Amino acid sequence: MTNPLLEAVAGGLHTVDLGRQLRVGMPQSPNHPQFWHTLPRRHGDMERADGGSAANDMITTGTHVGTHIDALAHVSQDGKLYGGADAGASCLGGKYVEHGVHTIEPMLRRGLLLDIPSYKGLPDLEGGYEITIEDLKGCIEAQSVEVRPGDVVLIRSGWGKKFDEGAAYVGGPTGVPGISEAGAQYLASLDVHALGADTIAFEMLPAGGGHAQLPAHRVLLVESGIYIIEALDLEGLAEQAIHEFFFVLVPLNIFGATGSPVRPLAVVPA
Template sequence: MTDALLGTVQKGVDAVDLGRQLRVGMPQSPNHPQFWHTLPRRHGDMVRADGGSAANDMITMGCHVGTHIDALAHVSHEGLMFGGVDAAQAGVGGKYDALGVHTIAPMIRRGVLLDVAGQHGVACLEGGYEITVEELEAAAAAAGVEVGQGDVVLIRSGWGSKFAEGAAYVGGPTGVPGVGETGARWLAERGIHAAGADTIAFERLAPGGGHALLPAHRVLLVESGIYIIEALDLEELGARGWGEFTLVLVPMNIYGATGSPVRPLAVRAR
């Protein structure tokens, strides 16, 4: 019997890469170790007797740099992580066994794009702008989709267009657009599996406020067990007008880590 999914793939699929290219100097949260890539061995540093040569690489980086997913171990509130896990006790030994990124199963799920910037008819929402529940609902209606159980919901603010500008994307003095606590609760009430955005911290950052307050992280990660995906590239997805698609995302299987770099794909049959 022919597998239906395999049959679709053999007929051809279109894929949109939602991940950011990892480059030295790219914008990132100042709270995490920067990405660094170097060549310990270059061609010609060692040449074999037959004339062959090989180069190799080394990278160092925080797990919350570039396009990445937050594991449930990433955030605690009043000493507790999701499910009432004691955050201090869970960190003994330097690994988060219960809620680390190794516990996130590979995602092959329905993805939904809520293009809020597109609904406003602008390339990018203003820094510090809080996306309301009404705007999320309007974006879903415009795309002809309903957010449902187990979905991965991606919110486009257009802020991702600033990624190449560096500091502007981090948005320290300007703030960054995104949902607040109310928007996060709307997502959680629909039983979604994960939520993502084209911004550095998923949720709204107040001008000059940095990462001082992150209520949406608390609602999603701590209270609801919903993963967060940050620094997505949603520009092509928005331009194509894909309201729903298959989302493929596989975290690195790093035991006990609080997050992982990812390279998600939005996939549709041709």
């Protein structure tokens, strides 16, 4: 009996890495602890009798730093999490038992890239630009794709090109492009499983507004139970015009955490 999945692997696969490399000093939201990496032991600090030596590492990091996924426990509204769970009572012993990142099953799903700048004939979107429902519908039609229930939809704004610039990527004075409440409601109505973007907070941030209000997070995480993936690298997909793919994402299995660093992959036949 043949296995179609193994046959596809044997036929050759092309993989596009959608995750950012974790580096000390990379841009991040000021609301979260930074990533730090150090070597407690370097080669030569201790040598075995045969001359061998081993080095080891230690990292500390917030769970919402670099490319990461938001668990449903990440955001509450009026004291409630998704499904009406009590945000206070759900945090038992300092862990979010009910909606922590450990409850996110590995994602092996159909993925779609909505390349908004390409659809609009622009290299990138400007800071503070709201990606409207009309933009989303127009891009879906132009790319000849269909959003199906259970899909993972990734939205490219082009803002990801600024990641290596640091503060410019955070976009405090300029704002950051993305969907807002209306776009989130529209995509939620399509019954997607997760949404992602190449920006620091997924949704549109107005110039000078920072993270003061995040209505799309409320719509998706609290009201709809849809996961959010942030700080994706979508330039490779855009350059290769890959709009439909097999999406792979596995969060770290951290009990009760509100999020996790991830290294998502887009996979297509070679």
